[in-house]
Amino acid sequence: xxxxxxxxxxxxxxxxNKDENGAFTGPIVNERAMRVKYWKKPDGRxxxxxxxxxxxxxxxxxxxxxxxxxxxxxFGKEVLNKGLMTPLRVxxxxxxxWLEPFILGGGLTYLIQxxxxxxxxxxxxxxLMPPEQLVELNMHRDPEIRALRPDLAGxxxxxxxxxxxxxxxxxxxxxxxxxxxxxxRSVDSHVVAVHRDAVASRAVGQTISDAMKSVLGKQGNVxxxxxxxxxxxxxxxxxxxxTAAVAATNLPAPVEVPPAIPGVxxxxxxxxxxxxPDETWRRQDIMKWAGEQDMxxxxxxxxxxTTQWLxxxxxxxxxxxxxxxxxxx
Numbered sequence: 001x002x003x004x005x006x007x008x009x010x011x012x013x014x015x016x017n018k019d020e021n022g023a024f025t026g027p028i029v030n031e032r033a034m035r036v037k038y039w040k041k042p043d044g045r046x047x048x049x050x051x052x053x054x055x056x057x058x059x060x061x062x063x064x065x066x067x068x069x070x071x072x073x074x075f076g077k078e079v080l081n082k083g084l085m086t087p088l089r090v091x092x093x094x095x096x097x098w099l100e101p102f103i104l105g106g107g108l109t110y111l112i113q114x115x116x117x118x119x120x121x122x123x124x125x126x127x128l129m130p131p132e133q134l135v136e137l138n139m140h141r142d143p144e145i146r147a148l149r150p151d152l153a154g155x156x157x158x159x160x161x162x163x164x165x166x167x168x169x170x171x172x173x174x175x176x177x178x179x180x181x182x183x184x185r186s187v188d189s190h191v192v193a194v195h196r197d198a199v200a201s202r203a204v205g206q207t208i209s210d211a212m213k214s215v216l217g218k219q220g221n222v223x224x225x226x227x228x229x230x231x232x233x234x235x236x237x238x239x240x241x242x243t244a245a246v247a248a249t250n251l252p253a254p255v256e257v258p259p260a261i262p263g264v265x266x267x268x269x270x271x272x273x274x275x276x277p278d279e280t281w282r283r284q285d286i287m288k289w290a291g292e293q294d295m296x297x298x299x300x301x302x303x304x305x306t307t308q309w310l311x312x313x314x315x316x317x318x319x320x321x322x323x324x325x326x327x328x329x
Contacts, residue, residue, distance in 0.1 A: 033054065033079045033080075033082075034050075034051075034054045034055060034079070034080040035050075035051035035053070035054045035077055035078065035079055035080060036048050036049065036050060036051060036077070036078065036079075036080050036085055036086070037049065037050075037051050037070065037071065037073060037075075037076060037077040037085075038070075038071040038075050038076050038077075038085075038101075038102050038107065039062065039068040039069060039070050039071060040068065040069045040070075040071060040118045040128070041066075041068055042066075042067050042068070044123070044130045044132075044133075045129075045130060045132075045133045046071075046099070046102065046107070046128070046129050046133065047068065048085055048086075048098065049062045049068055049070065050062060051077060052070075069117065069118035070118070071107075071118055071128075074105050074106075075101070075102050075105040075106070075107045075110075076101030076102050076104075076105050076107070078101065083101070084097050084098055084100050084101060085098050085101060086098065093168060095137065096137050096139055099137075099139075102129070107128055107129060108127075108129060108145065108148060108149070109127070109148055109149070110127070110128040111125055111126065111127060111128070112124055112125065112126055112127075112128055127149065127151065131149060131151040131152050131155070131178060132178055134149065134152060135152070135155050135176050135177065135178055136176075138174075138176060140152045140155040140176065141157070141176075154178060154179055155176060155177070155178055156176065156177055156178075156179060156180045156182070156183040157174040157175070157176050157183065158174065158175050158176075158177075158180075158183045158184060158186075158187050159172045159173065159174060159175075160172060160173045160174075160175065160187065160190060160191070161187070161191065162191070162194075162195050164190075164194070173190075175187045175190060229283050229284040229287055229302060230302060232284040232285075232287045232288040232291070276313075276317070277289055277309075277310060277313050278310070279306075279307075279310065281306075281310075282306070283304075283305070283306040283309055286306065286309045286310065286313060287301060287309065289313070290309075290312070290313055290317075293317060295313065295317060298312050
């Protein structure tokens with residue numbers, strides 16, 4: 001195994017003594033075969049980096065700047081771009097081939113020992129390759145690997161709730177995590193990025209449901225006018241995209257707006273009506289009319305009485321409406 005002292009000795013043989021800043025400098029030695037090997041990153045994950053004998057400058061960069069720690073050659077070392085350890089040559093469906101030499105060298109089941117230069121007192125006794133990386137690479141789905149790594153027992157796979165299909169397997173896409181909450185966070189990130197429209201649709205439906213529950217929970221004797229006002233206000237606040245999304249989403253059966261009460265005018269059916277709300281209109285009709293005119297909605301619209309809604313529309317209705325003889329300017 002190459003220790004830190006051995007590495008410095010090799011660097012000195014290649015470049016001479018260190019400069020005043022403690023770094024090795026000098027001409028780069030050109031080797032015919034650049035070699036790579038496995039390294040351990042600061043976060044514990046396994047990666048691929050340079051071999052000191054064929055790329056000493058990059059070796060210094062990895063140890064001094066990146067703070068990576070090289071692993072012994074027995075875990076794997078090969079010529080760059082000639083074997084399996086080159087991520088640039090990864091083929092679809094074989095994304096983890098670059099780890100095959102590492103696994104064959106016992107890296108998958110190796111437990112960090114107290115004297116290992118690539119470990120710390122906190123990691124002593126732990127697996128060299130962390131379980132989180134195995135889950136990120138979906139290697140926990142391999143029964144043989146799972147049998148070798150008992151720390152993968154709690155790993156969880158969750159399907160996309162919108163039935164996305166993995167083009168490679170033809171099955172529903174899976175999102176993994178070390179625990180169920182971890183997997184759910186992966187699902188949530190995917191849904192927000194890919195299924196925004198569906199999320200908006202569900203959110204609108206939940207808004208209607210929450211509004212109904214809130215009002216019905218506070219008032220034991222909600223009348224038909226109140227129910228209609230809630231539905232009309234929410235529907236008026238939705239844009240066309242949300243309206244279409246709601247129509248395409250499996251939501252609970254909507255609450256029907258009660259029919260017009262005999263003797264009370266409906267703004268769409270009153271013959272000769274000038275089209276502007278007045279004292280004969282119901283509150284839900286005023287709210288619906290305001291939404292159709294793209295008017296700004298007041299705060300807490302459900303709390304406003306009919307007279308207050310009339311005052312609101314008189315203030316904020318489009319300028320081409322005649323408000324009972326008063327032209328809005």
